Amino acid sequence: MNQSAEELNKVEKKDLFTSGHRACGGCGQALAARLVQDASGENTIACVATGCLEVFSSPYPDPSWRIPFLHSLFENASAVASGVEAAYKALKKGPVNIIAQGGDGSTADIGFQSISGMFERGHNVLYVCYDNEAYMNTGVQRSSFTPLGARTSTTPMGNKTRKKNMPLIAANHGIPYVATATVDDFRDLQRKVKTALSIEGPKYIHILAPCPLGWGHHGELTVEICRLAKDTGLFPIYEIVDGKMTNVKKIPVKVPVQEYLKLQGRFSHLFKKGGSPEIIAEIQQIANQNIERYNL
């Protein structure tokens, strides 16, 4: 289905993921989830993995979901969504938007097998990843999305590994659509969801969703932090359509990574006395590499 540019760029507000859920004030993921569901519309089935989103939005007897919601385990949202899609095909039902959703773990760690299988088999499912760079629901433990230097409860001295590049891994499965987005740009995020849903096959959208509690910043700074994540080059914004990178959001004025890091408690140890300028330098190097690689 092709939508007009006007339809694609319209900001949708349908209240399909309604208020009254139990997310922390300022939660990036709650905001993103609302935008995703509204962009998709009523004809949607959400297959959600265990994690913050599922836990704060689906307690019996009052879930926030006004569309069909299916939750199984932490590691199998993609496989479950594959099953829903297979059923719709077999029963010749639909069309319907099937959106598998989860955070770090269910996308890139415990659920990695499951998502890779879904991509490889070519299921007509959109996977939306809410990236808050750690296992927030269980208490801020590190994930493979935790960036270099970040303090988490299982990397109390600072994370020593680099962030796994899930969007490129997804693209390397040969799927027709991959996009990155941040939670502060409603129009862009929803446009990407609508674009994805208009394409047949597996789709992947990776959304940076800051977590004020886990990242150590005030909820009001979420928008600023998203902007800095982009303008430092640490979180590049782009789409990959049929294997070709496109719509890369260029950075008008490049910002040094310190500006981004110093706003967040999880990096505060890098700036304290006896801190780690060499780690900050390495983080800057990562940003520079991104700027070059994605031509930001």
Next chain:
Amino acid sequence: MLKQIEGSHAVAEVVAKCRPNVISAYPITPQTHIVEELANIVGQGKLDAEYVNVESEFSAASVVLGASAAGARAYSATTSQGLLLMSEVIYCIAGMRLPIVFTIANRAISAPLSIWNDQQDSMALRDSGWIQLHAEDNQEAADLHIQAFKIAEETNLPIMVCMDGFILTHAFEPVDTPDQKEVDNFLPPFRPTNIVDPRWPRGIGLFADPRFYMETRYILHRAMEKSEETIKKVSEDFKKAFGRDSGGFIKTYKLEAADVVIISMGSVVGTIKDLIDQLEEEGKKVGLLQICSYRPFPRREIYNTLKDKMNIVVVEKSISLGRGGILASDVRWSFPRAEKKDRNISSFIAGLGGRNITKNDLRYMVEKVEKEPVELEFLGLNKELISEKDL
């Protein structure tokens, strides 16, 4: 040193003093405080160990399997979904006779999702060839870990130290954690006998056709039965070294004159003891048989201790759906058919999904079995949530 400390932290502290070489775990509520504290201890250089942050429980178990097979003292912790996810590896570890110690922070199993306590998780793996020890309180939880490494390494059997999630893991209470020297005196360095090493090439985890497989299971079963001696001896040695009654097979409370005997395991035992004292003041004689070693199952102890007791009630935080109480079933089997006579063994299921178990609930249970035996009853059920059409 005696401290007011969170259960998880007491366990982490004590495990660190057991000098594991490799720790690998995947965070899952309510085990998280244990693994976070261990990350802290390792990160601060207080324990020289490899701490491997893995991507799932399946991998956590696999990492400790590999580590143990390479001669390291290995440790992990999990619960509920995590334990089920790694269940394949759990069976592997036992079949390979690797002396690994796990903490299981007992929790209910999805679906529906529950992060709260019951014992369905460790029960689901009761047949796997792991020794399963249940802690009554955080002191015992800490103590059992020290004993577990010793028992495991002497028997080449892996051990689950089970402690009720949240109820124990997240409770602050006084725990005496021994110092490093005391632990070193009790727990000698690991001398593995069964490892992959180019100096003595051997294969671990081979393929066994029908000519060979059955004997491996026989040997494992007999090894578990034989481990009874070690479990008891280590508990006695622990008492000599640290002055505390921890672990062992079973413990009893006010059993001698009891007309009704309650059998249970885990933290609910504390509430039961308080009730027993209350009932005693009211002139009722009720006693407790508390199971510490669930696997191997203390069949003979139960029979010998309760031979003359005619009214027994088992209360457990688990169920075999479609059959009934699991612990109750094990207890009923402990008494030979011919001797059943008028002995009643009642079965109550309680506390599933973290449902609070009150002294009133338990009092109701005792009063009920005083009148008649109960085949199977769920304690504290909310009938308003149930309708025939749900069946």
Next chain:
Amino acid sequence: MIEIRIHGRGGQGNVAAAELLSVGAFMDGKFSQAFPSFGAERIGAPVMAFVRIDDKKIRTREDVQTPDYLIVQDYNLIGSVPVLDGLKPDGLILINTEKKPEELQLKTTAKVETIPATEIALEIIGRPIPNAIMIGAFCTITGLVRLDALQEAIMGKFPGRVGENNVAALERAHEIMQKR
């Protein structure tokens, strides 16, 4: 055995309050048990924590259903959560609010005390975390745990300036309650 139930919102240090009371009681030579009522709580969601204090070992693991004392860290919970449930008729409830007890008109026979803990916290600690003030006021009123045991507990958990600020807040609460 004394049973205390603490009500608050996630982020107000309810579990820490329970922990500090129990550690303080321990340092005061008593037996104590503290545990949270755990949910998948988020910042701002209602949370409960429980404390038991006794002269002998505490064995029971039930939830605290008939508390002798209630500590309410967020006054606004009273309308929306059954805060008063089970409170013993001759018990005591300490509420974080600027209002005076008479103004609250609570339907209870228990004694009601109040203290503007959030305001004091903002002044002395610089963050709206009322727990040190609440436990300070609570122990002054009830005498359940000595103030210096609480101070020791706070410094043990929060070293450095955070600990000092919390101890100062604790002492301010003590002064205020003593004057009443």
